[in-house]
Amino acid sequence: MDRDKLSVLAVSDSGFIFDPVTGHSYTANATGLKILELLKAGKELDEIKSALTDEFDASEDEVSVDINDFIENLKKYFLI
Amino acid sequence: MKITVAVSGINTIDNPGPGAGICRALKESGMDIRTIGLAYDALEPGIYLDHIIDKSDIMPYPSGSREAFIERIKDIHAKEKIDVIISALDAELPIYMDIEPVLEEIGIKMLIPTKEMFRTRDKLRLKELAEKIGVKAPEYISCASTTDLHNAVDKLEFPCMVKGPFYEAYKAYTIGEAESYFTKIAMAWGYPIIVQKFIEGDEYDVIGCGDGKGNDMGVFAIRKMTITKLGKVWNAVSVRNERLIEATKKVVKGLSWRGGFEFEVLLENKTQEIYVLEINPRFPAWVYFPAGCGINLPARMVQFLTGQKYESHSDYKSGKLMIRYTNELVKDIKDFEKISTFGES
Structure with missing residues (x-):
């Protein structure tokens, strides 16, 4: 995971993400925004899973799927 | 210190020249600058943008006589005492490259590329x-005929870009499209036409x-x-x-x-x-x-x-x-009369 790239992303409370290197912008939902904030804070995947399970009252399996999907999307767009 | 800067490319049309942007940047720089617009047509919008261009003069086309071009600049210089010319059009750069030493002699400075x-x-x-x-550079082939075009697209495959020597570029998906763009660009800008691999x-x-x-x-x-x-x-x-x-x-x-x-x-x-x-x-x-x-x-x-x-x-x-946005100005026909009759605003 490219933590340097992650650190320069501008992420607003509304879920609007701006990549200052490519000039592309994206919108994340509340779950995506939470994952991104935790990644930016340097949290590991287990910590993110645990935080999401607590916050969204979901099972670990459900949360794992969402996290993996979201991270794949971030990779696809060269955001991490 | 007041500085007079003459700027070309004040044709802020659908294919906008940089002149108006240059003048606006100069006016907002905090320096005491008088801007002179060098236009090629009495309806170039920059002529009428009084808030950023103080005065405009019509120039002879750069493709014409070199002497007439120099004489016109000298004529404007005699009235305006130009310190700097910022050339903003590709088509006039070759003539400015030729005459830059002449302009330097009469006290007009320019910063333009050399011929090399x-x-x-x-x-x-x-x-x-x-x-x-x-x-990297995308693979490209220079074409001067439809035979060249066919050979080029065979090699580069579709989709490909068909580009003019100065302006215009189109993405072609079929040989029909490529031929149509080729003819359109050749009629407007001449040869060579460049066929480029699409990336x-x-x-x-x-x-x-x-x-x-x-x-x-x-x-x-x-x-x-x-x-x-x-x-x-x-x-x-x-x-x-x-x-x-x-x-x-x-x-x-x-x-x-x-x-x-x-x-x-x-x-x-x-x-x-x-x-x-x-x-x-x-x-x-x-x-x-x-x-x-x-x-x-x-x-x-x-x-x-x-x-x-x-x-x-x-x-x-x-x-x-x-x-970027479009806008309209309301001016008097007398403004047009002045520039079209006397060659200056």
Whole structure:
């Protein structure tokens, strides 16, 4: 995971993400925004899973799927 | 100190020239600058933009007599005492390259590329240029006939880009489309027509200005968000891509670039590799955007030419948006009468 790239992303409370290197912008939902904030804070995947399970009252399996999907999307767009 | 700067390319039309943006940047620089618009037609909108262009004069076409061109500048200079000319049109650069020493003798300064620099950035020498600055160039074939075109598309395959020698570029998916674009561009701009391999990616532009000794006066990069049918940027966002900035600085250093320029590149989606598309040898039409973000390149150029201190930093924020828009002016027919009858506003 490219933590340097992650650190320069501008992420607003509304879920609007701006990549200052490519000039592309994206919108994340509340779950995506939470994952991104935790990644930016340097949290590991287990910590993110645990935080999401607590916050969204979901099972670990459900949360794992969402996290993996979201991270794949971030990779696809060269955001991490 | 009052400085008089004459600026061409004040045709702020659907294919906008950079002149009005240059004048606006100069007027907002804090320097005491009088701007003179050099127009080729009495209806160039810049002539009527009184808030940024103090006076305008009609010039003879640069494709005509060299003597008539010089005489017209001398005539304007006798009335206006021009300190600097900023040439902003590709078509007139060759004549300014020829007459720059004559202008220097009468006290008019310019910062434009040399003929060798002008040749180096030719669309037909992209590969050579790319190697020099350590980026890639899309594969391309120069065509002067439909037979050449057929051979080129056989090799490069569809989709491909069909590009004019000066302006216009189209993406062709079939031989029918390629032929139609080929004919359309040839009729408008002549030969050669360039057929280029299509690379999936985003287009970025970097504006800069070189002092002719390998130093830049600042650079500013954008991603094109929307472009017109002629490929002109309409909306853009500022970006900070260090690899792009580094490649641009190599252009300035490697070619000892002299004057304003626009470095057009494409970042391939799959690899994020930089492909050079073109170097325009003058400021682009969006020159005001960087000025509005603290990188006032026309002002820095004038300060350099008039022996003043100038900033050369490239400290700007990413995420600044340029929104271009159209507008209408209401003027009197007498304004048109004056410029069309006397050749000056």
